[in-house]
Amino acid sequence: xxxxxxxxxxxxxxxxxxxxxxxxxxxxxxxxxxxxxxxxxxxxxxxxxxxxxxxxxxxxxxxxxxxxxxxxxxxxxxxxxxxxxxxxxxxxxxxxxxxxxxxxxxxxxxxxxxxxxxxxxxxxxxxxxxxxxxxxxxxxxxxxxxxxxxxxxxxxxxxxxxxxxxxxxxxxxxxxxxxxxxxxxxxxxxxxxxxxxxxxxxxxxxxxxxxxxxxxxxxxxxxxxxxxxxxxxxxxxxxxxxxxxxxxxxxxxxxxxxxxxxxxxxxxxxxxxxxxxxxxxxxxxxxxxxxxxxxxxxxxxxxxxxxxxxxxxxxxxxxxxxxxxxxxxxxxxxxxxxxxxxxxxxxxxxxxxxxxxxxxxxxxxxxxxxxxxxxxxxxxxxxxxxxxxxxxxxxxxxxx
Numbered sequence: 001x002x003x004x005x006x007x008x009x010x011x012x013x014x015x016x017x018x019x020x021x022x023x024x025x026x027x028x029x030x031x032x033x034x035x036x037x038x039x040x041x042x043x044x045x046x047x048x049x050x051x052x053x054x055x056x057x058x059x060x061x062x063x064x065x066x067x068x069x070x071x072x073x074x075x076x077x078x079x080x081x082x083x084x085x086x087x088x089x090x091x092x093x094x095x096x097x098x099x100x101x102x103x104x105x106x107x108x109x110x111x112x113x114x115x116x117x118x119x120x121x122x123x124x125x126x127x128x129x130x131x132x133x134x135x136x137x138x139x140x141x142x143x144x145x146x147x148x149x150x151x152x153x154x155x156x157x158x159x160x161x162x163x164x165x166x167x168x169x170x171x172x173x174x175x176x177x178x179x180x181x182x183x184x185x186x187x188x189x190x191x192x193x194x195x196x197x198x199x200x201x202x203x204x205x206x207x208x209x210x211x212x213x214x215x216x217x218x219x220x221x222x223x224x225x226x227x228x229x230x231x232x233x234x235x236x237x238x239x240x241x242x243x244x245x246x247x248x249x250x251x252x253x254x255x256x257x258x259x260x261x262x263x264x265x266x267x268x269x270x271x272x273x274x275x276x277x278x279x280x281x282x283x284x285x286x287x288x289x290x291x292x293x294x295x296x297x298x299x300x301x302x303x304x305x306x307x308x309x310x311x312x313x314x315x316x317x318x319x320x321x322x323x324x325x326x327x328x329x330x331x332x333x334x335x336x337x338x339x340x341x342x343x344x345x346x347x348x349x350x351x352x353x354x355x356x357x358x359x360x361x362x363x364x365x366x367x368x369x370x371x372x373x374x375x376x377x378x379x380x381x382x383x384x385x386x387x388x389x390x391x392x393x394x395x396x397x398x399x400x
Contacts (some may be wrong), residue, residue, distance in 0.1 A: 011325065017300075021293065022329045022336075028289040029337025029375050030344065037345040056238060057229040059245065060253040067092075067223035070215075072249060076227065079244040087230040089116045092211060094218040094225075098185040100175045105185070106206045107214020107224075110164075116230055124179045124194035127164035127210070163213055165190040169197060170204035185209075186217050287378050295382050302390045315391040322387045323380050330379030334372030 011018050059076070061068040073090050076082070092107040110127045114120060165185075167177055172195050177183060181192045190209065198204060215221050231241050238256050245254045301322055308318045342363065 011328075018325070018329065021326075022333055024293040025330055025333035025375060025379065026337045026340065028293065029333055029371065030340040031289075032285065032287075033338060033341035033371060034344045034348075037341060038348065041345070041349065056233070056257050057231055057242060057245070058253075058255050058257060059227040059229065059249065060255075061225070062251045063253065067220055067225060068252065070222050070224055072224070072252070073227065075248050076229070076245065079241070079248050081231075081241050081244055084232040084241060085229060086232050087112055087116045087228075089113050089228045090211060090224040091226050091228070092214050092218065092220065092224045094214070094220075096186050096217055098207075099183050103171070103185060104206045105214055105218070106203070106208050107211040107218075108208050109211050110166075110208075113208070116228060120199070121197045122166065122194040123197070124192070127166065127193050162189040162191045163209060164193040166194045166196065166208040167192055168204040168206050168208075169195065169199070171207060174205075188217070287374070292382075293379075295386055299386060301387075302393075305387065305390045306393070309391065315388070318391050319384065319387045323384045326383045327376050327380045330376040331372055333379075334375035335368075337375065338368050338371045 059068075059072070070090065073088060076085065076088055079085075089109055089112040094105050094107075095102050096105050097103070114126055162182065165183060172178070172192070177192055179192055179195060183190045183192065185207075196203060209217075211224070215223055231238060233241070242254055242256050246252075305318050305322065308321070309315065313321075
């Protein structure tokens with residue numbers, strides 16, 4: 001009879017004990033991994049949320065130029081890390097003649113700008129630059145490019161009057177404009193659709209209109225003054241994104257916003273340190289629990305060890321037999337425990353961070369392999385010395 005035969009028969013005969021042992025290790029693995037998965041997912045979600053609060057990269061034209069082509073927005077999305085560009089908000093700046101005097105204008109892609117400046121609050125209804133069947137979270141730059149090439153600027157501007165106008169608190173107060181008021185800008189009709197609450201920034205004294213419309217009124221069609229970008233830096237350092245942008249937009253001024261980068265590094269760094277410490281403590285507790293479970297299993301099976309020795313099996317053979325059972329249980333527990341931890345994390349995650357990427361997004365096959373290997377090795381290494389010690393005892397005394 002082979003050793004494998006005894007291994008399978010032992011499990012069949014004492015399947016209840018084997019399942020109980022398997023359950024114990026599975027609970028230890030799942031209890032260890034679930035907090036780690038949640039902590040890692042929260043770290044990434046926090047980093048992404050922080051990156052979305054304002055621009056952390058600014059792109060300006062070359063020093064000797066005033067504008068840059070709108071096509072440069074397309075170029076931005078060609079970089080290798082384009083998936084980490086959460087918001088790209090192009091702008092065109094200038095001064096236009098309006099009711100009661102000159103008015104500082106900022107042409108923006110309204111949908112992108114409000115995603116970039118999430119702290120903005122406004123009275124009224126925020127306009128949209130959204131055109132065609134393009135998701136609202138991605139500004140339709142191709143449509144703007146097509147409109148920007150329209151030769152008859154006056155016809156283009158007049159075809160959709162009145163146009164939407166958003167006013168900063170300062171300029172609205174200064175000129176007495178309110179929601180619903182009509183304002184003439186370069187003899188074209190605009191309606192005040194939203195009023196920004198006071199922020200203490202330059203936008204308090206600006207008027208915001210659609211990017212394409214502004215470029216036509218300023219007689220700079222197809223041109224923008226700058227771009228602001230919110231890049232997600234959880235999986236890719238901002239320095240790498242800046243380097244790729246500089247390579248794609250050779251000659252342009254690409255700068256990371258230092259204050260944003262430093263504050264992000266400080267806050268996320270502290271959370272990462274706490275998350276790592278928590279993971280190490282939980283991992284140590286999990287390893288200890290798996291080890292204690294395996295050791296208890298070894299102590300309970302001394303009688304079986306003595307019986308196998310009495311019928312002729314050697315010490316090493318008997319030790320390997322029972323260690324193999326523990327190793328098999330550890331392997332299965334690693335697989336089941338990892339799946340249980342992932343399922344538990346997915347169930348709990350909506351209550352911790354609703355609407356944010358789930359832990360499933362951060363599944364790593366290498367982590368699964370490491371978990372299975374660790375559960376197997378810890379089980380075997382914890383039980384082998386005890387099985388070996390029991391095998392050295394006199395079988396007659398143990399059986400008696």
